[in-house]
Amino acid sequence: MSSMRNTLWAMALCLLLAACGGGGGSSNGGQTAQSSTPGSSGSGNVLAIHVDTSLAPTGAGYAPNLPVTTVTVCVHGTNQCVTVDDVLVDTGSVGLRLAASALGSLTTSLPTQTDSSGNAIGECYAFADGRYFWGPVVSADIKLAGEVASDVPMQIDGATSGFPSTPSGCATGYTLADAPSLIGANGILGVGSLVQDCPGCTTNATNDIYFSCNTSTGICHSTTQSAANQVQNPVAAFAVDNNGVIVKLPAISATGQASVDGSLVFGIGTQSDNTFAATSVLGYDPALTFTTQYSGKSMTESYIDSGSNGLFFVDSSIVPCSGTAGWYCPAATLALSATSTGNAGPATPANMSFMVANENNLARTRASAFDNLAATGLNNTFDWGLPFFFGRNVYFAIAGRTAPGGTAPYVAF
Template sequence: MNSTRNAFWAMGLCAVLAACGGGGGSSGNGGQTAQSSTPGSGTSNGGNSIDPTLGTGNVLPIRVDNSLAPSGSGYSPNLPVATVTVCLHGTTQCTIVSDVIVDTGSVGLRLTSSALGALASALPQQKDSSGNVLGECYPFADGRYFWGPVATADIKLAGEVASNVPMMIDGTPGGFPAAPSACGVTLADTPSVIGANGILGVANLVEDCPSCTSNASKDIYYSCNTTTGTCTSTAVTASAQIQNPVAVLPQDNNGVIVELPAISAAGQASVDGSLVFGIGTQSNNTFGATSVLGYDASLFISTQYNGQVLAESYVDSGSNGLFFADSSITQCAGGTGWYCPTATQALTATAFGNAGATTPVSMSFMVANANILASTRASAFNNLAGTATSATFDWGLPFFFGRNVYFAIAGRTAPGGTAPYVAF
């Protein structure tokens, strides 16, 4: 997603459940520590036979479970995570980072400084034409934000490598200047605050902020003088921005497929799936969708629900529920933002594209009582839902279970229609 759509949906607790949505948000869970690889133990072009979480070829394993240790009384289900390898360009100096949220609603790799360890200070930082270091402010709706330098690295995803790619280091390694006040309230730079070691954004754009190429006042990218500690909002060329690592792969670079199996309405302790790179580029990523919805330039589709057309809708694996406004559904007590109907609701909506393919698609979904779901402590639910703004329908992770969901990258050729699109 573009940066204006990032949102950690309200982080209140309902029983033991924390909400997160709109671009890889998460609860205050503690993440697992990253692992440093030694030369020869990282991925090669064919994957890694020692650590199955690294994947092989063009398939990166996804797992939805409760491996992230809860912080306090909250926990966050429906977090799809994967393992990525980051290396100093052209070397075997690498770090393997687990528990990275797979997010189809944002663009680019963002990892905490703590997860990268010594590599955080070793990666070369991007500089602007004045010689100042580029930083990024990545705000979320609840006041938390990512902040840190833009650095370049080789990013290994399963058996494929995106070489020398701009990514974000969430934190201030090596004395990087503190965040500007415009960023937000709370710096989210540790697993205990984020609930993961970072975010792997694989949405439908090549770079994360197309409008930032000509707009210096968006408060997203900053030019930072490391001597004075001063950072000023700046425009940034497309190539210097944080890049979608899938778009930089030498092959299989026109999109991704998120594959997750169907699960029981009662929830499931863990779910294993895949993030497949490329659409129609190999025998294992042939296009098999029956519905194609064209995204507009802001990566929105429309959803018609309860007689209203919600023109800022999207499909987002980084949102842990379905998020939409419906005053007829009972909300959980305490202002948590989750829905708690007395009986599970069977509902329907109609989705259609905002560009390109626009054929309406009928969408059926379920909304269960979030407190009852939370009491099971399961890690995956297909019927978890909460409130949203009146213009939005966020088709979060519950939508993905039992589907192969395709995301074609803008400007790339892919079967099924004109990119960018989402298909299933």
């Protein structure tokens, strides 16, 4: 899921299928997050990823292509911890954000960040699918497989005792997603290619991203936030294996698959299991985008995002589905291709082939994972969502860190 939190990260459309009427036009219907992640969440520098549809609500709702994992959050330096399943793995955002209900009693135990006046810090984090998170910024130890990000800022999404409600100026026109039934998961693990989630917030107090909140009066106002106090990419806070991630998902059948097991590997070129072996490297610009050439169009704000459950791009020649929110329904599966080049670093073209199948036919199977699900998007963007990941190892190097393959930030495959 891409964030629209500041001008340096104005990403394009990325929607959960359930949220935009998948399955022949059915709506979300209010899904309840359930445990679907395998019993083992991984070890060492490898975190298990699982894709299935146990997050879909009973009835008409439908939510394929959701890669989820398990995270453990602890009060810093203690064994007071909560393990949370069904957290969306998202390379299009930065930072850990967990629903208050998923944290249980730990919600009030994690220390809320405060400013120099003693006011609590809240964050308004808007996603490009029209939803936003609002809640306090807290500090915690975040445990992912065998790695630990110690005492780092994260966000609690949703109401916590005594914390003010959403302030004016926060994500005007967006919908508050403050519960698993509205998120489609128990939270989001953002492992995008930045260290902090809002570079522009260090000097700009009018972004309406970070807020200083007087918990006595309930009044919040937009404020600057230092880089160190912003919600952090937990991978960047690891002691080792902190220069990026690799998303590994196996190839799947063109007709879909009931479930898929993969992995999120921490570090690039830091251990024997994360050796750099990509053949294509696309340098990201400061907005974490590259350029995709497709059907005679040059889309300069393109990106690869595990949090987008389809491929999102504009092609008026592809038949749209009847009664759905922009999904494509060609009569026969299309074999298509595009060429992408980095917006920074060497301009070496990368050929990117993909398939587009009939969404209505796919939805009838009620499979969990598809590598050929696509919908219309924004004019200047090609959003390479989860279908692109199947059968590939996709590398995301974090800005400012040294990694083999080129100057970070980059995405490679």
